[in-house]
Amino acid sequence: CEGCTDITCVSTQQVLSQDVAKNVKTAYDRVKARGMSACLFGSSGTCCRNCNMGPCQIIDGVDDMLGICGATADTVAARNFARTVAAGSAAHTDHAREMVKGFIEAAKGEGLHQIKDVDKLKKLAADFGIVTEEREVKDIALELGEKALAEFGKQDDAPLSMLKRATPKRQALWQKLGIAPRGIDREVVEMMHRTHMGVDQEYHNLMLQASRTALSDGWGASMLSTELTDIMFGTPVPRRAIVDLGVLKLDQVNITVHGHEPLLAEALCIAAQDPEMLELAKKQGAKGINLAGVCCTGNEILMRRGIPVAGGFVQQEIVLATGAVEAMVVDVQCVMQSVAEVAKNFHTDIITTNYRAKMPGGIHIQFEEHEALNSAKQILTHAIKNFKKRGKCFIPKETKMDVVVGFSHETINTMLGGRFRASYRPLNDNIINGRIRGVAAIVGCDNFKLADDTHETIVRELLKNNILVLATGCAATSLGKAGLLNPEAARFCGDSLREVCETVGMPPVLHMGSCVDNSRILIAATEMVRQGGLGDDISDLPAIGTAPLWMSEKAVAIGQYFVASGAQVVFQNLPISGAKNFNKYLTEGLMGEVGAHWNIASEPLEIARIMIEKIEAKRDALGI
Numbered sequence: 094c095e096g097c098t099d100i101t102c103v104s105t106q107q108v109l110s111q112d113v114a115k116n117v118k119t120a121y122d123r124v125k126a127r128g129m130s131a132c133l134f135g136s137s138g139t140c141c142r143n144c145n146m147g148p149c150q151i152i153d154g155v156d157d158m159l160g161i162c163g164a165t166a167d168t169v170a171a172r173n174f175a176r177t178v179a180a181g182s183a184a185h186t187d188h189a190r191e192m193v194k195g196f197i198e199a200a201k202g203e204g205l206h207q208i209k210d211v212d213k214l215k216k217l218a219a220d221f222g223i224v225t226e227e228r229e230v231k232d233i234a235l236e237l238g239e240k241a242l243a244e245f246g247k248q249d250d251a252p253l254s255m256l257k258r259a260t261p262k263r264q265a266l267w268q269k270l271g272i273a274p275r276g277i278d279r280e281v282v283e284m285m286h287r288t289h290m291g292v293d294q295e296y297h298n299l300m301l302q303a304s305r306t307a308l309s310d311g312w313g314a315s316m317l318s319t320e321l322t323d324i325m326f327g328t329p330v331p332r333r334a335i336v337d338l339g340v341l342k343l344d345q346v347n348i349t350v351h352g353h354e355p356l357l358a359e360a361l362c363i364a365a366q367d368p369e370m371l372e373l374a375k376k377q378g379a380k381g382i383n384l385a386g387v388c389c390t391g392n393e394i395l396m397r398r399g400i401p402v403a404g405g406f407v408q409q410e411i412v413l414a415t416g417a418v419e420a421m422v423v424d425v426q427c428v429m430q431s432v433a434e435v436a437k438n439f440h441t442d443i444i445t446t447n448y449r450a451k452m453p454g455g456i457h458i459q460f461e462e463h464e465a466l467n468s469a470k471q472i473l474t475h476a477i478k479n480f481k482k483r484g485k486c487f488i489p490k491e492t493k494m495d496v497v498v499g500f501s502h503e504t505i506n507t508m509l510g511g512r513f514r515a516s517y518r519p520l521n522d523n524i525i526n527g528r529i530r531g532v533a534a535i536v537g538c539d540n541f542k543l544a545d546d547t548h549e550t551i552v553r554e555l556l557k558n559n560i561l562v563l564a565t566g567c568a569a570t571s572l573g574k575a576g577l578l579n580p581e582a583a584r585f586c587g588d589s590l591r592e593v594c595e596t597v598g599m600p601p602v603l604h605m606g607s608c609v610d611n612s613r614i615l616i617a618a619t620e621m622v623r624q625g626g627l628g629d630d631i632s633d634l635p636a637i638g639t640a641p642l643w644m645s646e647k648a649v650a651i652g653q654y655f656v657a658s659g660a661q662v663v664f665q666n667l668p669i670s671g672a673k674n675f676n677k678y679l680t681e682g683l684m685g686e687v688g689a690h691w692n693i694a695s696e697p698l699e700i701a702r703i704m705i706e707k708i709e710a711k712r713d714a715l716g717i
């Protein structure tokens with residue numbers, strides 16, 4: 094079958110080959126069972142079901158094929174693409190809204206959480222025009238929370254507050270193109286309206302709104318979420334941790350936290366240390382409570398607390414197939430419905446916690462932020478009581494890897510510049526003198542369509558070519574499993590990058606967090622521009638991004654906000670191949686407008702080659 098790959102991940106292979114997992118059906122089986130390629134019209138982007146005269150399949154150039162309404166392949170593919178951006182942005186937006194609401198509770202002193210990073214609070218407050226001198230922290234925080242919440246429903250046409258963090262040149266360009274986002278929710282609504290039957294039928298115009306929508310995610314929702322999460326739970330600093338299935342423990346209650354919003358995960362971390370919970374675990378015969386993350390929630394608590402990550406997106410079923418998990422606690426996004434089916438083979442419960450996201454076979458325990466500790470304890474109690482029911486299980490103990498994580502953009506600043514001279518200057522200097530050729534961001538998902546080691550293959554090639562790598566999301570987890578997130582991985586670099594990493598004592602791949610934390614990359618890139626010597630906008634930097642194994646609509650929103658911010662991106666595929674003009678516009682034409690475009694390459698080494706070439710071309714243009 095097309096796209097069906099053999100499993101290359103060692104821990105996954107080990108679990109699936111055990112007797113204990115013999116009845117487990119996974120996505121790998123379903124890829125095989127599909128027995129044919131994915132839907133042709135879906136893949137090429139030219140299937141429209143936006144009204145009931147259709148659905149219409151349109152083959153570009155065949156007998157002037159059009160939709161019943163006259164829509165061309167370009168219009169249909171652009172509308173579909175724009176809706177993908179809107180859906181991805183909506184996911185980040187709803188997540189961010191919950192974080193803002195949690196932040197307001199923290200500011201009022203009503204929730205479980207406090208304001209931990211006062212410096213960061215004041216910096217963000219300044220972006221919102223909030224006076225901070227001679228004011229109580231909680232007053233500043235409350236005003237910030239309310240102003241942040243108002244950004245979602247803002248109806249005037251002024252740009253979002255955080256856009257002023259971008260370079261002056263980029264802000265001016267957004268204004269000129271009319272794509273500076275105004276209200277976070279509004280851009281998604283307008284995108285959905287403009288892709289309704291009979292509204293915007295010009296792909297270029299549709300893409301202007303797609304950019305505005307994506308920017309409302311990157312420089313709005315995601316950035317707000319990252320910043321407020323840091324202020325509440327602490328800005329990540331480098332710390333050692335472990336990843337992969339071997340983090341599960343035979344003699345402890347294993348609870349995996351899967352999804353995205355860190356309010357729940359943080360509450361569970363706090364509740365798991367409660368003596369009452371530990372006592373209960375011991376009563377059930379367990380030595381303790383072992384929390385382990387899956388997907389982006391995993392990255393959030395890995396970055397801030399050093400809680401181990403059991404696996405990324407493609408391992409969510411495999412984590413359960415060990416038979417060693419008492420409960421998988423999930424909230425929103427990237428949770429496959431199949432986890433409930435896999436769990437049926439074991440004593441494991443799938444506990445859904447968000448009213449937005451329930452599933453057949455799951456047990457729903459609503460997480461209430463205003464009584465977070467009680468909710469978390471209720472969830473933990475349920476999981477702990479399952480421990481006694483655990484049957485045969487298999488944990489691949491050998492498969493765990495040391496990682497160093499926690500590279501917020503502030504950490505990179507101090508790590509490179511020192512505590513007294515925190516600055517991106519040394520990074521810029523090393524790029525200008527050529528020790529570091531450039532910076533590559535590897536972000537996004539895993540996907541059953543391509544080999545599990547795709548991220549690793551790309552990154553090894555980049556490191557050999559002295560390119561520093563930033564990673565987030567499930568890509569970061571897979572690089573951690575491959576041993577690339579620790580300082581010892583400097584040995585895989587070319588000589589000059591290795592020297593820099595060894596001098597600083599840093600890994601050559603810097604884990605910057607979850608998918609919403611891609612906003613950290615926007616800030617880091619802007620900071621590099623500000624330091625001088627590398628041009629006057631993100632589009633001048635020798636930097637590029639990729640989400641080679643993208644799966645989720647969020648990855649497309651992220652790709653589009655990178656492009657609209659001036660950063661090139663390379664994806665393994667996009668559903669646009671059936672629309673000649675639109676395809677050319679995304680992969681070439683956007684350059685003339687925003688200084689960056691999408692690139693498509695199917696093979697990992699081809700992706701790496703494009704990234705290296707683009708970085709070298711930027712160096713040439715800068716004359717360095």
Ligand code: BF8
Pocket residue numbers: 353388389406426427536537538539565566567568607608609644645647648
């Ligand atoms: O936001 S990387 S599979 S978990 S979408 Fe999902 Fe992709 Fe993982 Fe997180 Ni991001």
Ligand code: SF4
Pocket residue numbers: 141142143144145146147148149159160161162163164169290291
């Ligand atoms: Fe077909 Fe046009 Fe309706 Fe789409 S909007 S389903 S192309 S008639």
